[in-house]
Amino acid sequence: MHEAIFPKEVIAGVPRLTLTGRERLHVEQHQGLMDYEPEHIVLRTVCGLLRVTGAGMGFQMYTAAEAVITGRIDQVSFTEREGRR
Numbered sequence: 001m002h003e004a005i006f007p008k009e010v011i012a013g014v015p016r017l018t019l020t021g022r023e024r025l026h027v028e029q030h031q032g033l034m035d036y037e038p039e040h041i042v043l044r045t046v047c048g049l050l051r052v053t054g055a056g057m058g059f060q061m062y063t064a065a066e067a068v069i070t071g072r073i074d075q076v077s078f079t080e081r082e083g084r085r
Helices: 010-014
Strands: 018-019 024-028 033-037 041-043 047-064 065-079
Touching: 018 065, 024 047, 041 065
Parallel strands: none
Antiparallel strands: 018 024, 024 065, 033 041, 041 047, 047 065
16 A cells, blocks of 8 residues: 555665755665765665765755755765674
8 A cells, every 4th residue: 555655765765865966965764874074974774874975065954864965976875884794
């Protein structure tokens, strides 16, 4: 029944990323902030650690499950969580 109402990624809890140019990244369904510096941001997700690198980055908005990162975004990547194989 939920499939008709919600997209599969919402039910599965996987993150949804929307990158607008190189200046704005909207992340939905993250599981918390692991690390923050203006040159890199790391968020936990069910897919592993989401690493965003760039310059002058900060949060335009941040909630328990959603974040909007602004600044110069050079790279967005996933890595395994620490201790996971």
